[in-house]
Amino acid sequence: MVSESDTRCLPPRFGAAFQAELETLLAWRRDVRRFRRDALPAGMLEHLLALAELAPSVGLSQPWRFVRVASPEARAKVRTNFAAANAEALGDYAGERAALYARLKLSGLDDAPEQLAVFAEAEPEQGHGLGRRTMPETLQYSTVCAVHTLWLAARAAGVGLGWVSILDPESLGADLDVPESWCFVAYLCLGYPQEEHEDPELARRGWETRRGDRPLFVTR
Amino acid sequence: MVSESDTRCLPPRFGAAFQAELETLLAWRRDVRRFRRDALPAGMLEHLLALAELAPSVGLSQPWRFVRVASPEARAKVRTNFAAANAEALGDYAGERAALYARLKLSGLDDAPEQLAVFAEAEPEQGHGLGRRTMPETLQYSTVCAVHTLWLAARAAGVGLGWVSILDPESLGADLDVPESWCFVAYLCLGYPQEEHEDPELARRGWETRRGDRPLFVTR
Numbered sequence: 001m002v003s004e005s006d007t008r009c010l011p012p013r014f015g016a017a018f019q020a021e022l023e024t025l026l027a028w029r030r031d032v033r034r035f036r037r038d039a040l041p042a043g044m045l046e047h048l049l050a051l052a053e054l055a056p057s058v059g060l061s062q063p064w065r066f067v068r069v070a071s072p073e074a075r076a077k078v079r080t081n082f083a084a085a086n087a088e089a090l091g092d093y094a095g096e097r098a099a100l101y102a103r104l105k106l107s108g109l110d111d112a113p114e115q116l117a118v119f120a121e122a123e124p125e126q127g128h129g130l131g132r133r134t135m136p137e138t139l140q141y142s143t144v145c146a147v148h149t150l151w152l153a154a155r156a157a158g159v160g161l162g163w164v165s166i167l168d169p170e171s172l173g174a175d176l177d178v179p180e181s182w183c184f185v186a187y188l189c190l191g192y193p194q195e196e197h198e199d200p201e202l203a204r205r206g207w208e209t210r211r212g213d214r215p216l217f218v219t220r
Numbered sequence: 221m222v223s224e225s226d227t228r229c230l231p232p233r234f235g236a237a238f239q240a241e242l243e244t245l246l247a248w249r250r251d252v253r254r255f256r257r258d259a260l261p262a263g264m265l266e267h268l269l270a271l272a273e274l275a276p277s278v279g280l281s282q283p284w285r286f287v288r289v290a291s292p293e294a295r296a297k298v299r300t301n302f303a304a305a306n307a308e309a310l311g312d313y314a315g316e317r318a319a320l321y322a323r324l325k326l327s328g329l330d331d332a333p334e335q336l337a338v339f340a341e342a343e344p345e346q347g348h349g350l351g352r353r354t355m356p357e358t359l360q361y362s363t364v365c366a367v368h369t370l371w372l373a374a375r376a377a378g379v380g381l382g383w384v385s386i387l388d389p390e391s392l393g394a395d396l397d398v399p400e401s402w403c404f405v406a407y408l409c410l411g412y413p414q415e416e417h418e419d420p421e422l423a424r425r426g427w428e429t430r431r432g433d434r435p436l437f438v439t440r
Contacts, residue, residue: 056371
C-alpha cells in the first residue's frame with residue numbers, strides 16, 4: 001500500500017500482489033440486477049463519484065453529468081420508460097428465445113437503493129474542444145470511462161452496479177428535466193448485491209456465453 | 221492477495237489496502253504522449269488484451285475488435301491521417317490558444333512501440349441484440365469499457381497508454397482495411413512512459429485544469 005504522502009511525491013510502483021488482486025476485481029466485477037434494499041453507508045456515493053472524476057476525458061473536459069434519481073416521481077418515470085422499451089424489445093424475439101428473454105431479470109429498478117442517470121454534456125466549454133473535432137462522440141466515451149471507474153471502485157467496496165440500457169434515451173432526458181445539451185449515456189443501479197458470482201448472469205441464464213475462442217487481435 | 225483457487229470458489233473481499241492502492245492507480249493513470257522506444261516484454265500485450273476481454277459488454281456481446289498496427293506502411297497511413305486532422309484542428313484556434321495548441325504533444329505515434337486501433341462491431345451476432353435496441357451506441361460504449369480496462373491493467377504493470385482521437389474515423393477504417401461493419405472507436409499508443417506524473421499533461425502545459433468545484437451530482 002502506498003501512503004498518501006508517497007502518492008504526491010513519487011510515482012507509485014504497483015507490485016505483483018496488487019496486479020493479481022486487480023485481475024480478481026476485473027473477473028468478479030459483474031453487472032448486478034439483484035440488489036438488497038438496504039441503503040449504502042452515508043458518504044459512500046459521494047466517495048465513489050469523486051473517484052469517477054479521475055477518469056480520463058477528451059481534452060480534460062470532464063463532460064460527465066450525474067443525476068441522482070431519488071424521488072418516487074422520478075423513479076416512476078424511469079420505470080415506465082423501461083417497461084415500454086422492454087415490451088418492445090420482447091417483441092423482437094420468438095419461440096424459445098422470447099421465453100428466455102421474458103425470464104431474464106433486466107433491471108434492478110425496483111430494489112436498488114441508489115440510482116444514477118448519467119449524461120454527457122455535448123457542448124462543454126471545458127477542454128476548449130481539444131481532441132473531439134473529428135470525433136465528438138469522445139464526450140460520450142469519456143463519460144463511459146467515468147461510469148466504468150465508478151463501477152470498479154464500487155465493486156472494490158463491495159457495492160454492486162447494474163447498467164440499464166433498455167430505455168428510450170430521448171424521453172429519459174425529458175423525464176428527468178435535464179438541459180437539452182445533455183446526452184443520455186447510462187442508467188445505473190447501485191446497492192449491495194443479493195449474490196456474488198464470477199460468471200455473468202446472462203451466462204448463468206443461458207442467454208449468451210463469454211467467448212474466448214477468437215484471436216485477441218488482428219495485425220496490419 | 222486472493223489465490224486462483226479462491227477466486228473460483230469464493231467471492232473475494234477487497235480490503236482497505238487494495239482499495240487505497242486502486243485509488244492510487246486511478247489518480248496516477250495518465251494519458252501518455254511521451255514514450256520510450258523499447259519494446260514491451262514478450263506476451264505483455266496478449267496478457268493485457270486478455271484482461272480487456274473481462275470488460276462489461278451489452279448483452280455479453282464482446283463487440284470490441286483490436287487491430288495491432290505494426291507494419292511501417294500501416295503506421296505511415298495513421299500518421300498521415302493524424303497530421304491532416306491535427307492541422308485542421310489547429311485552424312480552429314487563434315492567438316495564444318493557437319500557439320499553445322501548436323506546442324502540445326498530442327500523440328505518441330512516432331515512438332510508441334505498440335499501437336492498437338480499436339473498433340466496435342456494429343452488427344454482432346453474439347449477444348442476440350440484448351440491451352441495444354434503443355441504444356445501439358452501447359456497442360461502442362462496451363468497447364470503451366474494454367479500452368479503459370486495458371488502460372488500468374497496463375498502468376498497473378508500469379505500461380503507459382495514450383488515446384489518440386485527432387483522426388478521421390471514416391478513413392482510418394479504410395486505411396487499415398477492416399470490415400465495413402467495424403466502427404472506429406479509439407487509437408491507442410502503448411509503451412513505457414518517459415516520465416510519470418500525477419497531474420495530466422494538459423494541466424501541466426496550461427491547456428485546461430481538472431475541476432473539482434462543481435457538485436458531484438444533481439438530484440431529481
